[in-house]
Amino acid sequence: MTQKVDLWFDPLCPWAWMTSRWLLEVEKVRDIDLRFHVMSLSVLNEGRDLDPGYRASMDAGWAGVRVAMAVERAHGQQALRDFYTAIGTRYHPGGQEQGRAAIEGALADVGLPTSLADLGETDEHDDELRRSHHEGMDPVGDEVGTPVIHLNGKGLFGPVISPAPKGDQAGRLFDGFALVTEYEGFFELKRTRTVGPIFD
Numbered sequence: 001m002t003q004k005v006d007l008w009f010d011p012l013c014p015w016a017w018m019t020s021r022w023l024l025e026v027e028k029v030r031d032i033d034l035r036f037h038v039m040s041l042s043v044l045n046e047g048r049d050l051d052p053g054y055r056a057s058m059d060a061g062w063a064g065v066r067v068a069m070a071v072e073r074a075h076g077q078q079a080l081r082d083f084y085t086a087i088g089t090r091y092h093p094g095g096q097e098q099g100r101a102a103i104e105g106a107l108a109d110v111g112l113p114t115s116l117a118d119l120g121e122t123d124e125h126d127d128e129l130r131r132s133h134h135e136g137m138d139p140v141g142d143e144v145g146t147p148v149i150h151l152n153g154k155g156l157f158g159p160v161i162s163p164a165p166k167g168d169q170a171g172r173l174f175d176g177f178a179l180v181t182e183y184e185g186f187f188e189l190k191r192t193r194t195v196g197p198i199f200d
Helices: 014-029 052-060 060-074 077-091 100-108 115-121 126-137 167-181
Strands: 003-009 032-038 148-151 152-158
Touching: 003 014, 003 060, 003 126, 014 032, 014 077, 014 167, 032 060, 032 077, 032 126, 032 148, 052 060, 060 100, 060 115, 060 126, 077 100, 100 115, 148 167, 152 167
Parallel strands: 003 032
Antiparallel strands: 003 148, 148 152
8 A cells, every 4th residue: 555655844954854865765665655845944943042053044044945835836746856856965965055056056957947046035935835834844843843754644753864774774664664653642762863964
C-alpha cells in the first residue's frame, strides 16, 4: 500500500535538508507518495525575542520561502522539489550565503525564470505562505521547527539525522518511523546531537 508522505521545509534549515535527502532515498526503495511543502522559520519566529544574529537570518529568510511558494504556484510540485534541491545544494553543501544571488542561481539551475526572485521581496502572497506553514506546523505545535513530516496524516517533528542514510538503510529507518506514527500516544524520542549536518 502506498504511504502518503508530506515534508514541510524551510530552505535555510540544514536539518530539513538532511531529512529531505533521506526521503528522496526512501522514495527509491519504498512505495511512498512524497510531496514537499513550504514552512517558514521566519513565520515561526515572529514576535519572539531572538539573538540579533539569528533575528537577522530570520529577516533575510523570507525571500527563499516566498520564492519557493511562487515556484510551486506557477510551475507545480516537481518544480518545487527541483528548486529546493538547487537552493539547498547552494546553501548547505555549497556554503553559499542566503540571498538573491543564491536564489537566482538556483532558479537558473533548474531552468526557471530568474525573475521569480522578485517575488522574494514582496509580501503579496504571504497569506498563502502562512497557510502552507500552518497546515504543516499546527498539528505538531509551535515548540518545534523543521523538518516536519506528515505520514499518512500523522504529523511529527523530525527525524533529525546526519548523515542521511541511503539505500536499504534509508528504507529501514523509514519503516521504523512509520511504526511509531501508528501509535496515537507517541510524542517524542530525542538525544543530544554530537555531530552537525554531514553532507555526503
